[in-house]
Amino acid sequence: MKLTNFLVINPKASDAADRKGRIAGTYTRLMVRGDLESNAKPDVTGKLAAPEGGRPMKYEPRYWITRAIWGKETATNFSLTFKVETHEQVASLVTTGWQSNTNGEKWERVISHSDYSFPYFLVRNDGSSSVPKLTFKLKSDNTYQSQGFAAALSVALQVADKLVKEPTVVNTLASQASREKAQAADAAISQLFGTSIVEQLTTERDLAPTRNSHPFALGDAGVEVRLLLPVEEGDYRAEPKPVGSWYVGFDDPKPSIFSPVRICAPASTAGSDYCAEDVIKGEQRVASGLRASEVLAFLLTPPPGAAITVEAYLRSRPYVQSSIPLFGSTDAAIKLRAYDTLCHNVVNDIVKLGLNDFDGRIVLWALAKGMPDVVSMSAIPANSSCKLMLVGLPA
Template sequence: METIQITSSRGEGIAKPVNITPLSTYEDEWAAPSAAGGDFAGAYTRLMIFSDLAASGGTKRRTWPTKKRGYLTRAIVGKDFSLNLTVHVTVGAYESTVPLATIGHQSNSDGELWNRVIHHSKSDFPLFLVKNDGSASIPSVKIGVAGTKSYTSRGAATAVQVALGIAKATGAQANVVTRLSEQTTKDKARAVDDAISKLFASGIAEEHWTDRDLRSWSVGRDRPRGAKISFQVPSDEDDWNSTPRPVGNWTVTFDFPRPSIFADWRICGDSDLPRCVANRQQAERKVHESVDPGEVLNYVLLNGSNSLGTVRAFLSQQDWYVAAQPAFLDKTKANETASGFCRRIRNEITGLGLNGFDSDIVVWAVINGMPLPKSIDFQQVADCKAPLNTIAEHKRNAAESLARAPAGGQKVARTEDSPR
């Protein structure tokens, strides 16, 4: 970036700021006047990354040249060029490192290899809870460009993809970040970070850091705004100072908030996107209408071979759950036992890192989906009746609305007892 002298009112020369990150730029799209993140508190979201790059490359784009070298030149002097764009996101207990673009050129006695990998969009990330106390509400985003021309043992661009593949192969990703899975997400993010830092130990490095409050999150044209990243590559891979050529833009942001992990209804304001409603109250009602006891109890909290991965298995292995089963048979203390039983379910679920709304759904699912004494009317038990009655009411209202639907609408007749 050239330096231009500007004259102040006192005649003094003022130098125009120097661009110290010519290969990358960062733009904050979360402007205060359009802030719409008030529904994140107590709700879940997930990382989202999308780009404006055409999948085909586009007909109007210039092609980055692939200049071949003669065999004799390659045999005498091996050449490696690698450039990588990565974003690292930390929010609360959740961490993720995502390579967005990897560009490489190996030229040696074995031949020539051009390696170009672009991630156009990334959304398969676990949900995490933005807690009501404000924790996990300020994401930290690090945008990094790392490049080298001196990696000699193997192409760094290829090695980045290998490292990313190894991190994915070390275990399946959990659906939601909880106390059981948070360390795994951190370990994977740091493994990719370490691999990239070692691969690009010499060359050029650029970083942009930003902390943004989710309350400032905003939406534009039916999709969230965020940290907008622009990536450039040098026009001559032998010269870092050559004129940068734009590759494209990526936006790092977070999905619309949702009140539950058990149903994908989101709070989207005026958006017409599918499975979206205007406010939290409507979203919670839709979740209650759609949840099923079996699906809730079989929801996997921790992927992998761990047999305690489902909600059902996790709860049934707790000492207090086992102790409650014979205590239910004592009719003089059955209601007291049931009340404490529902409290313990809530405490256990919120202790995992889920919200109170989902803990109530689990209470409802346990009572309707696990073997418990029929002699106890849980709908009359102090610490159990609220979620049972609320969910039952919402399901009943939904069924009545469906029954009143105009001719041609689909009606579903229940063939089994309605849940409590």
């Protein structure tokens, strides 16, 4: 018996040799790029031509009398769920719908060719967040509960997106809202189906042994999924034909969430202001372009809703306000301890949110440079541990 699947997964080989810790302590993000069978490609003569193997899904109406006697409806959705640490996100990659009844014919096809909306997340040094989970799900049905499936799903996803925007970086302040949005998107897909065909593929991708391969960054930790569907919508008995492949990989690692600087392959670093060969050189390049006002204005949780900036988060911490009177103490020991306590608390709290130690020190630097009502750079005692935390950052 031949088992016909509509989803075919091809995990990329992951070579662990001599690559442990290569991107530990940096940020990366998921990237999705589609390659549809119908996409035109240059042939040997340079002319654009559709590749062999793919067949078009035609917009082929039925006779009016057939529609009057027998209404027909089909719906298909192909989606990706991404989970890492406390973050969860659903991306709808393909949605098709067809209604053929007494009201006429209606086709709806929504395809995502690429998706870079996923937030950055920290690949921790202890490896705790270096294994993101990817779940690909296909649901297809000839009958469903909602008229106009594709339109209804599109509206539901737009509503969810308006209620919650994905954060720039995965952090504990934004995790609950992201999970609620993912659950709403998944529910919208599920509830619009009755009895249906469901295929689900799940893979965990370990980022610890990855290398910076190009042209698709960290491609060896990625995965390719191929989607096949019947040429005649809803005809599940027919041999399915390829629709396209979606390549899921990870972006070049970033030393800091506050900068566009990345760790790139050596061939990409020449003449680029945003590429560095390694983390140390990357951090140096990040430091040279820092602006305290931009760091303080960085959104930890995006709008709509009560957006929280780095500055707002710092001002909400009780130890920030309680430290201010101690900075003016005439007792040198009390004054030194107050500065050291503040600095350690700031860095520790930023790391607890889900950012790295380098960004914790950048936030501390921005506090000293951009929030003079709390502390100023020139007032920090030279013999304090604060000064050591600010080494390598602008004076």
